[in-house]
Each structure stands twice: as C-alpha cells, then as structure tokens.
Amino acid sequence: MGLPLSIAGLRVPGPSGRVLLSVDALDLPAGALVGVKGPSGAGKTTFLNALAGLAERSEGRVRWGDVELGSLGREARTRFRAAHVGMIFQDFLLFEELDAAGNAALSSMFRPRSERAAVTARAVAGLERLGLRDTGRTVASFSGGERQRVGIARALAAAPDVVLADEPTASLHREAADALVADLAALARDGGTTLVAVSHDERLLAAMDRVLTIRDGQLLAGGTA
Numbered sequence: 001m002g003l004p005l006s007i008a009g010l011r012v013p014g015p016s017g018r019v020l021l022s023v024d025a026l027d028l029p030a031g032a033l034v035g036v037k038g039p040s041g042a043g044k045t046t047f048l049n050a051l052a053g054l055a056e057r058s059e060g061r062v063r064w065g066d067v068e069l070g071s072l073g074r075e076a077r078t079r080f081r082a083a084h085v086g087m088i089f090q091d092f093l094l095f096e097e098l099d100a101a102g103n104a105a106l107s108s109m110f111r112p113r114s115e116r117a118a119v120t121a122r123a124v125a126g127l128e129r130l131g132l133r134d135t136g137r138t139v140a141s142f143s144g145g146e147r148q149r150v151g152i153a154r155a156l157a158a159a160p161d162v163v164l165a166d167e168p169t170a171s172l173h174r175e176a177a178d179a180l181v182a183d184l185a186a187l188a189r190d191g192g193t194t195l196v197a198v199s200h201d202e203r204l205l206a207a208m209d210r211v212l213t214i215r216d217g218q219l220l221a222g223g224t225a
C-alpha cells in the first residue's frame with residue numbers, strides 16, 4: 001500500500017549554511033503520481049534526498065504516513081527506506097559481483113521467505129521489459145544506461161510503498177521510457193504506490209496527476225506547474 005506525504009516548514013541547508021531547499025507545505029495522498037521539474041541546480045535532487053531521509057541537518061517536518069523522518073535516527077531511517085522506499089537515483093549502488101538479475105532481485109533477501117519468489121519474478125520481468133535480458137555478466141561491465149535500468153528494475157521489483165526517481169527515463173530509448181512510465185502509473189493504480197519523479201521528460205510529466213516546480217531552492221507556492 002502507498003503512503004501519504006506531509007511536509008511542513010522543510011529547510012535543507014548546504015555545508016556553508018545556505019538553504020538549498022525550502023518547502024513551506026506540501027500534502028500528497030497515497031498513490032499520487034507526482035512529477036517535479038525545474039532548472040538545473042534548482043534543488044530537485046535535494047528534494048528527493050529529503051523525502052528519502054537522506055538530507056542531514058534538515059529542519060521542519062517530512063512525514064510518510066505516521067512516520068516522521070526527523071524523529072528517526074540514522075539506522076531507523078535506513079530501515080524505513082529498506083521497508084518502504086524504492087529509489088531510482090543517478091548513482092546506483094549496484095553490487096558489482098552480481099549479474100543484472102541478482103542485483104534487481106536483491107530486496108528479496110529482506111523479505112519473508114513466502115514473498116521472495118514474487119520479488120525475483122518481478123525483477124526478471126522488469127529487466128526484460130527494460131530490454132535487459134539476463135546476460136550472465138556481472139554488472140561491473142555494464143554501461144551507465146544499463147546500470148540505470150538495473151536500478152529501475154530493482155526499485156520496482158520490491159513493489160515499494162513509495163518510489164522516488166531522479167530522471168528515471170534519461171538513459172532509456174523512447175519505447176522503454178514509455179513502458180517505464182506505464183509501469184510506474186500501474187504501480188500507483190494497482191498497488192497504491194506513491195511516486196515522486198524528477199524529470200524533464202514531457203511524456204513522463206504528462207502522465208502524472210500533478211507536476212511540482214522547484215526554482216531557486218523553493219517549491220513554488222501551491223506546488224503546481
């Protein structure tokens with residue numbers, strides 16, 4: 001099931017103390033499909049990091065369902081991410097010694113035995129849908145785009161409550177990008193997954209329920225385009 005998001009008075013400072021991002025208030029229902037756009041350097045990745053509980057020293061409230069990220073210590077935030085959040089980020093933490101399927105099915109290790117086969121099946125299906133057949137190679141030899149696709153398949157195989165994505169279609173051909181957008185929309189529709197996707201891809205943005213704009217470190221009032 002998805003989780004609703006509630007943010008109030010969020011401020012994320014950079015190392016020099018300058019505020020990199022502020023969000024006065026934002027509420028999203030569970031299962032929302034939300035795009036985020038804005039110029040380079042505006043604070044979009046910083047926003048995703050804050051939603052993932054990865055923004056250190058941030059002020060204000062970021063709450064997923066009943067869980068306020070700021071009230072959790074670092075370890076509890078890591079556990080929260082593992083249990084609820086699928087992240088499609090630009091620097092993927094892939095395990096170099098595993099092949100594509102091994103990486104994509106990784107989260108099955110943290111699931112009860114009865115759920116593991118389903119995660120693995122979704123991982124294999126997701127890789128195929130993104131045009132990556134099991135090559136038998138370890139991902140150490142994969143290109144940047146191939147690595148991104150493994151990261152996508154891994155995030156979606158876990159069927160998480162929340163998907164946070166940073167330019168998820170950037171490395172994909174149009175056909176694969178459209179398939180991914182359809183898959184993300186289906187996850188929200190069928191599983192209630194809440195999606196927040198930073199993107200410049202007009203086709204992806206058009207498929208969202210709502211598009212937020214960030215400019216100069218500020219989520220614009222009302223959060224709409």
Ligand SMILES: Nc1ncnc2c1ncn2[C@@H]1O[C@H](COP(=O)(O)OP(=O)(O)OP(=O)(O)O)[C@@H](O)[C@H]1O
Pocket residue numbers: 014015020038039040041042043044045046047
């Ligand atoms: N760790 C950091 N230390 C210092 N400045 C940072 C740090 N992280 C981000 N910034 C700065 O914060 C601002 C917002 O960065 P962010 O990566 O969130 O932008 P973005 O909107 O995702 O940009 P892009 O579209 O180019 O990826 C930028 O000016 C960036 O240089």
